Amino acid sequence: MKKLLPLLLCLFLFNSLSSWAQPTGLTYNTANYLCDLNQSWTLDTSPTAVAPTGSGENYGCLSGSSLNRPHWFRFYVSTGGNINMQVLPVLNTNLDHVVWGPFTDPFPPTIQSLGAPIHCSNSPILVDNIVINNQPSGAYYVIMVANQQGLNNSFRFVPNPGHTAVFGTSLSITLPNLVTVRSCDAAFPITYVPSVGVADLTFSGAGVNSSGTFNPSVAGVGTHIITVSGRPFNCPSVRTATCTVQVLPSPSTVSIDAIPGNGISYSTQSTTRILRGCSDIF
Numbered sequence: 567m568k569k570l571l572p573l574l575l576c577l578f579l580f581n582s583l584s585s586w587a588q589p590t591g592l593t594y595n596t597a598n599y600l601c602d603l604n605q606s607w608t609l610d611t612s613p614t615a616v617a618p619t620g621s622g623e624n625y626g627c628l629s630g631s632s633l634n635r636p637h638w639f640r641f642y643v644s645t646g647g648n649i650n651m652q653v654l655p656v657l658n659t660n661l662d663h664v665v666w667g668p669f670t671d672p673f674p675p676t677i678q679s680l681g682a683p684i685h686c687s688n689s690p691i692l693v694d695n696i697v698i699n700n701q702p703s704g705a706y707y708v709i710m711v712a713n714q715q716g717l718n719n720s721f722r723f724v725p726n727p728g729h730t731a732v733f734g735t736s737l738s739i740t741l742p743n744l745v746t747v748r749s750c751d752a753a754f755p756i757t758y759v760p761s762v763g764v765a766d767l768t769f770s771g772a773g774v775n776s777s778g779t780f781n782p783s784v785a786g787v788g789t790h791i792i793t794v795s796g797r798p799f800n801c802p803s804v805r806t807a808t809c810t811v812q813v814l815p816s817p818s819t820v821s822i823d824a825i826p827g828n829g830i831s832y833s834t835q836s837t838t839r840i841l842r843g844c845s846d847i848f
Contacts, residue, residue, distance in 0.1 A: 589637065594677050597638035597708065599763060599800035601734035603651060603723045609659070609713040610635045617710065622678040625664050626686030628712065632662040635713040640763070642672065642799045646703035647730030653694040653711060655721040662688045662712045665696060668705030672762050672799075680708055696723075701731055734801030735760060739794050746810045753781035758805075760798050767796035773811075782811045 589610040591598035598607070617625065617633040625633060643649075653661050665685040666674075674680055687694045696709075713719070738759045756769060756778045769778040771792040773785025780792060788811060795804040 591638045592636070594638050594708075597640045599734075599765075599797075600639050600641035600709075600723060601797075601799060601801035603725050603729075603733065606656070606720045606722050607637065607711075609655075609661075609717070609719045609721065610637065611713070611716050611718050613716065617712070618677065624678075624680065624682050625710070626683040627688050628662055628664050628686060628710075631714045632688050632712055633714075635716055637711045637713070639709040639711070640672070640799070641707050641709070641733045642735050642760075642763070643668070643701055643703060643705050643707070643731050643733060644735045645732035646701055646705075647732070648728055649696060649698040649701055649707075649731050650726045650728040651696050652724040652726060653696065653721060654724045655692065655719050657717065657719045658692050659713065659715055659717045659719045659721070660690055660692060661694060661721060662714055663694060663696065663709060665698065665707060665709050667707030668702055669707070670705070672706045672760070674708070695726065697726075697728075734799050735803075736801070737764070737794055737796060737798055737803040737805045739792070739805050739807045746812050747782045748812050748814060749783050749785075749787060750814065751782045753779050753784075755779050756792060756794060756807075758794055758796075764796040764798045765800065767794070769794055780809065785809075785811050787811050787813045 589608045590596070591607075592610055592615065612635060615635045617623070617628075617636040619625075619633065653663050655661055663686070664683045666680040666683050668684075685696055685698050687696075711721070739756060756774070758764070758767075758778075767778075769776065769792070771780075771785075772788075772790045773781045773783075774792055775781070778794070790809050790811065792807045792809055793804065794806075795802075797803065
């Protein structure tokens with residue numbers, strides 16, 4: 567039995583590693599978003615994956631095998647401060663990394679447009695630290711982590727005690743005519759901020775369709791709660807807004823003179839006209 571224990575342990579470890587989720591964020595354009603710094607990320611083991619080079623890319627201290635099997639991440643600093651976190655592998659693996667920023671654009675169009683990195687490490691130690699102090703609020707960053715050894719593994723970004731910056735952002739909602747509308751008003755879109763980088767976006771509420779349009783006539787008269795939920799930069803967020811659809815006033819009767827002509831005498835006739843905030847309709 568004692569001889570079987572190492573074998574069983576190896577089989578358990580192999581099965582555990584094999585059951586990890588497939589790696590994501592393997593290209594610059596499909597980068598993952600960081601919010602929960604303790605989230606686990608599966609490393610790519612492809613023997614051919616390598617960060618693109620030769621077109622003006624600037625990886626700082628990384629070159630050669632340090633560019634193998636790259637994993638790309640974006641994050642948003644909603645509250646400025648010190649970025650101080652570990653790049654911590656589950657198993658003993660040397661992970662190199664490079665950081666670019668701060669940017670006002672959440673999606674710099676190309677790797678070349680990132681310019682020179684603000685932090686880079688190709689240290690042989692097993693646990694690297696990203697330390698970038700005094701970073702501003704409202705800025706965007708890009709990180710590339712390379713699994714140069716190609717081991718089947720996963721890792722996390724773990725905040726150190728000196729980490730004070732807050733990652734991610736919350737949704738905010740903007741509704742035209744937020745306070746009141748009338749049931750005859752045209753449907754209008756529900757706008758939200760940020761308008762990019764939001765995954766799993768959903769809209770709900772009376773008169774709200776799946777594409778985020780509010781229709782007062784469908785909602786009907788009354789006060790309605792409109793809910794928008796999603797994950798801006800991978801940070802779960804739910805926001806609500808209140809919109810009141812007012813009842814139309816009672817129709818009023820006005821007198822309109824008929825236009826005389828061809829020997830027709832003046833006469834007066836009545837018609838019903840609805841007076842309201844929308845376009846008047848006979």
